[in-house]
Amino acid sequence: MLQGTAFDLSTVGYTQSEFFLSGNAASYVPIAPFDPDGRWQVTQASTSPYTTRIVVNRPADPAAFNGTVVVEWLNVSAGMDSAPEWIYTHNELIREGFAWVGVSAQAVGVNAAKAADPVRYAGLSHPGDSYSYDIYSQAGKAVKDSAATVLDGLRPRTVLANGESQSAFRLTTYVNAIHPLVSVYDGFLVHSRRDIGAPLSQAPQANVPTPAVVRFRTDLDAPVLVVQAENDVLALGSLAARQDDTPRLRLWEVAGTAHADAYIGLGAGDDGSGTAGLQGLNLMLSPPTRTGCASPINTGQAHYVLDTAQYALNRWVTTGIPPAKAPRLQVDTSGPAPAFVLDAHGNVNGGVRTPAVDAPLATLSGLGQAGESFCFLFGTTTPFGAEKLGALYPTHASFVAKWSASTARGAAAGFIRPADAAELVRAAVRSDIGG
16 A cells, blocks of 8 residues: 555554545645745635555554544655655554554655556546645645544544655745635644745646745644754755744754665664664664665664654644754854854764764764755765774773763753664664773
8 A cells, every 4th residue: 555664563453454535626826925944825726636555554452542643745756655654653653552544645746656566546637736745635634534444433632744755845824825815733743854845836727836944923823843864954955945933833853864775774664662763873883874875874863853853843732841952063154055064073063963963973964965856855974994993992891882972962951852862772772882
């Protein structure tokens, strides 16, 4: 149905199902020109019939359900549906009892599904991405209004939106233009956006791009948590759209992370048993390569921060307790182009910190690299040599102590979940680093 995790969900108490969703979706046009402040006013334009699909991962035991459904706008950058946010955050979703719904909101995903399985998906039809925003709204409404079917009787109290990369561009426009009209979602996790939003409408409907710089509107009635990697800030230009935190907006820029990284592959097989923690640590010393890319790819720890982001957004919505405020990545704007301010190990200063950058084994960069296709998104890892590692960590105990202290600081600051902190410390103890 959808490639997400490579292990059997039943082994962690979850079940997967798929539904077709049909209706008439609206496109939208502006009432007034869009400004960078995101306070956009739109109105419905044409409507068109559609049939798409949603994939549901939920607790098999109703008693394990925590009452919150996370609805991911599936990413279509690779020419088919993918679920990067499920991969990045599934451990937190599963251990806390969330339900997750992946929505084929865009035409590329629907058409790819039809091509992959013409019999199963013969009935799907998509009128074009001008209608994608309303399709996403209707999917969220279906979770609430048809929970008896979609969730097999689970009763949701909270419905959250999330999406990464190309989907985050769509969610940026959705938050500013569509949410004020429909109020379907109770909160938004926007991961790896760029400086603009996706077009509100496009050919064959009216072409409605967004301004060259787009910020989130500050009159929001639903919380928005934005999580950014290094190359989102510089290479994708979100530095120009940086905002201060508000009562309804938090921005977390995560040091040592890339728009895409090694956990996209590792995470598919991460069943929460803890083995992936040690694997991830070892990858910093022996980083993987990607076909067509010039250098080993980023092996940072964005997924741990994203676990926390999903938890923090849900707590924000359900209890009113906001997420921690984070310092921004340090950027030097005095030269001809903005550049990160780096520490003695070549890692960026500032931002959300993890042991990967504060008890480092490598220089972790989110900035792009040469090569084919998506290489510019994957960042790089440059492992330290044996001499430098020996100087930093003369004994195994010294490495464990520094790694554990950094982990504890991240947990105390509100950026690493307790279960993930325990996994990180266990990984350090089980490693052979130091001495």
